[in-house]
Amino acid sequence: MADPFILQPRGTESPHGASVPIPPAPLRIDPAFGMLAEHCADDAVTDLFVNGDGGLFLDRGEGAEPVSAWRASEREVRDLAVALVGLGGRHLDDQSPCVDVRLDSGIRVHAVLAPVAASGTAISIRIPRVRAADxxxxxxxxxxxxxxxxxxxxxxxxxxxxxxxxxxxxxxxxxxxxxxxxxxxxxxxxxxxxxxxxxxxxxxxxxxxxxxxxxxxxxxxxxxxxxxxxxxxxxxxxxxxxxxxxxxxxxxxxxxxxxxxxxxxxxxxxxxxxxxxxxxxxxxxxxxxxxxxxxxxxxxxxxxxxxxxxxxxxxxxxxxxxxxxxxxxxxxxxxxx
CATH class of the missing domain: 3.40.50.300 (P-loop containing nucleotide triphosphate hydrolases)
Structure with a gap:
């Protein structure tokens, strides 16, 4: 049965007239994602949330779920946020503590630095799971x-x-x-x-x-x-x-x-x-x-x-x-x- 929210493109016609499904192109995950890369590559994940050193949560279509094995310090989360925003050509610092960017892969990253994010630097990542949806x-x-x-x-x-x-x-x-x-x-x-x-x-x-x-x-x-x-x-x-x-x-x-x-x-x-x-x-x-x-x-x-x-x-x-x-x-x- 098809996943309830990951879309597949319309197939193309084969020489014999049968519809041939087009496999979705693999998502390009930049090395800057570091420890998040494996979760971004999970086809079921549409959203990732990093709440400072308080944990990582993933949304696979049924709400946010914690990742118990995740460990990161506030310094590591801040550095990760700065790196990801930089990939999108924008800057994240104390003068611009809230930034939203879209990367070349289509991934959307929103970051808020501490102390604006009171519990630590917050990163919200939206993964595009739509492949030429019609x-x-x-x-x-x-x-x-x-x-x-x-x-x-x-x-x-x-x-x-x-x-x-x-x-x-x-x-x-x-x-x-x-x-x-x-x-x-x-x-x-x-x-x-x-x-x-x-x-x-x-x-x-x-x-x-x-x-x-x-x-x-x-x-x-x-x-x-x-x-x-x-x-x-x-x-x-x-x-x-x-x-x-x-x-x-x-x-x-x-x-x-x-x-x-x-x-x-x-x-x-x-x-x-x-x-x-x-x-x-x-x-x-x-x-x-x-x-x-x-x-x-x-x-x-x-x-x-x-x-x-x-x-x-x-x-x-x-x-x-x-x-x-x-x-x-x-x-x-x-x-x-």
Missing amino acids: LDALAALGCFDARMQRWLTSLVHERANLLITGGTGTGKTTLLSALLSEAADSERLVTIEDVAELRPRHPHHVALEARQANLEGAGGISLARLVRESLRMRPDRLIVGECRGEEIRELLTALNTGHDGGAGTLHASGLTDVPARLEALGALAGMDATALARQTVSAFSTVLHLVRDPGGTRRIAQAGVFALADDRLTVEEVRPW
């Missing part, structure tokens, strides 16, 4: 059924603007990558992320990534600025990988001025919580609730909300559309498939 692969793993898959495909082909919501680790980026893979080859996709993770199977994909300021505090490039810059790149589809702050204003403006087929993702615990989350982001961008509501209703066609079941399966639990109620944003659940 909608067929997600359907096979229970993310949605065949009727919903046909509806999702039609949304992409009709160039609907989509907002994908859910908690951490529910598969928002994975689903968005799969949806973008359905876009026509003639379209130009521009994705904007704090840490570039979107990897759609598409021949014309341009990825923009925010940049950390240097040691003098200069040179930083925000998501909001990247959204503005992307409008000059003639995108056919403009995508913000995760809305966290003022970039929501730029994204809403773009989606309301002729940029159809766009998308974004948003952290939310439930579909009914999405309006409040958007209002909070709008406030960071200087937008009042009324302006945010009117912009959102006209910007996004559909909201897709993902959950992660106790067994590890990630699935679309709800879909909705935005509406206005006394000039405030609401969301109504729908089942159009």
